[in-house]
Amino acid sequence: MQLENEAHDLERIAKAFRLISKEISYGGLANALLGVAIENSGAARGTVLLSEGGELLAKANASFPPEKAQIIATHPPHSEFRLPADCSESFDVREPFVRHDRRRGSALLAQTARSAEGDITVLCLPLIQDQTIGVLYLEAERDRETFTAGCVSMMSLLASQAAVSFESAQLFEALRETTMWMVKGQQIGRMGSFRWNTCTLLSRGSRECDRILGLDPDVNPVPFQAFRDRVLPDDLRALEHALAEAVSTQSPFSHPYRVVYEDGATFHVIAVGQFDVGPSGDVELEGIITDITEQKAAEQALTDARAKRAASVRRALHDEG
Numbered sequence: 001m002q003l004e005n006e007a008h009d010l011e012r013i014a015k016a017f018r019l020i021s022k023e024i025s026y027g028g029l030a031n032a033l034l035g036v037a038i039e040n041s042g043a044a045r046g047t048v049l050l051s052e053g054g055e056l057l058a059k060a061n062a063s064f065p066p067e068k069a070q071i072i073a074t075h076p077p078h079s080e081f082r083l084p085a086d087c088s089e090s091f092d093v094r095e096p097f098v099r100h101d102r103r104r105g106s107a108l109l110a111q112t113a114r115s116a117e118g119d120i121t122v123l124c125l126p127l128i129q130d131q132t133i134g135v136l137y138l139e140a141e142r143d144r145e146t147f148t149a150g151c152v153s154m155m156s157l158l159a160s161q162a163a164v165s166f167e168s169a170q171l172f173e174a175l176r177e178t179t180m181w182m183v184k185g186q187q188i189g190r191m192g193s194f195r196w197n198t199c200t201l202l203s204r205g206s207r208e209c210d211r212i213l214g215l216d217p218d219v220n221p222v223p224f225q226a227f228r229d230r231v232l233p234d235d236l237r238a239l240e241h242a243l244a245e246a247v248s249t250q251s252p253f254s255h256p257y258r259v260v261y262e263d264g265a266t267f268h269v270i271a272v273g274q275f276d277v278g279p280s281g282d283v284e285l286e287g288i289i290t291d292i293t294e295q296k297a298a299e300q301a302l303t304d305a306r307a308k309r310a311a312s313v314r315r316a317l318h319d320e321g
Contacts, residue, residue: 012040013154017161026050026166030072033136033162038075041155042146043123043138045108047074049083050127050134050166072134074108082107083137087124094132096152097124106139123147125159133166190291198247198275199282203227205289212269212291214261232258232266246285250275253285256292268296 016036023029030048038046050072084107087097099122106120120139127134136159140146147155192209196202201224210217213230231239235257246253256270273287 013157016040016158020158020161020165023165026072029162029165033158034073034075037136037138037155037158040158041123041138041140041151043140045075045106046136046138047108048072048134048136076108083124083135084122087122087135087137094126094128096126096156098122098147098152099124107137108139121147123152123155125155127159127163127166133163136162191288193288194273194286195278196273196285196287197221197278197280197282198285209289212267212289213259230259230261232260234258243285247275247283250283253287267291267293269293 019032019036020029023032030050034046034048037043084099086099100119107122120141123138123140125136125138126132127136136155138147138155190208190212192206192212194203194205194209202221203224204221205213205215207217209215210222213227215222215226215230219226228236239255239257242255243253245251252272252274254270254272256268258266258268260266268291269289270292271287271289273285275283275285278284
């Protein structure tokens with residue numbers, strides 16, 4: 001029987017770990033942690049707080065500042081929760097804190113509900129990495145033996161797993177923000193990035209690269225023929241010659257050409273890049289393709305204006321003569 005209970009507990013922990021680990025956002029992770037904590041502890045209510053302002057993983061402070069905490073998840077909904085002052089003991093010693101006290105009542109129920117409430121038990125668990133980054137706070141009815149030693153041990157395991165997952169979530173958020181700015185920068189600069197495998201002739205490009213070349217963004221990698229079909233036929237021979245020469249010498253590549261869309265619209269682009277060895281061991285051309293249509297139009301307008309001015313000067317000189 002004891003072995004069966006231990007196996008059941010391990011399965012519950014493993015299931016809770018899976019629910020926590022699959023989340024990649026602060027909100028989703030906090031809600032998952034609170035949900036599995038309430039379900040597996042028998043708590044009536046709870047909340048998850050983290051340091052606000054994106055400082056939760058700054059590693060600048062050695063302790064968690066409750067006065068600057070932000071509620072990430074709470075059950076039941078409660079917008080004005082203040083962490084009880086005595087919970088700071090758990091931050092100082094980095095250990096779970098359990099309190100049995102009927103005088104203070106619930107910190108998660110409205111004042112009207114507190115008056116009718118019986119005795120409660122509080123469990124406060126710090127979320128720790130190199131520092132305490134937040135807290136899992138749970139409340140249970142006092143007439144139930146809820147926060148036993150085994151329960152506290154399991155909640156501590158969940159809090160530890162959540163603390164690790166919060167670090168992963170922060171890295172993911174940082175990566176997503178960086179990627180978002182990279183995409184925005186490519187859109188503003190009208191340039192896209194690409195890698196072209198010189199052995200397989202398959203290429204992978206950013207969304208802006210696909211947009212510039214008029215390629216289907218859902219096709220990845222892109223066959224070389226799909227790329228050739230977008231090059232203006234008059235420019236294709238020169239482009240393939242430039243590519244072949246660059247591949248044979250492994251020299252930096254730079255070549256302007258024109259692309260034509262299915263609707264017949266034509267655009268000027270320039271591709272630049274350099275060669276290196278890709279993950280597969282094949283030589284790849286890594287580079288940037290830029291839409292220079294507006295630049296070409298401006299250059300043509302300037303050329304036309306100069307030609308017009310020169311013609312006017314010639315006519316004036318002819319008339320004077």
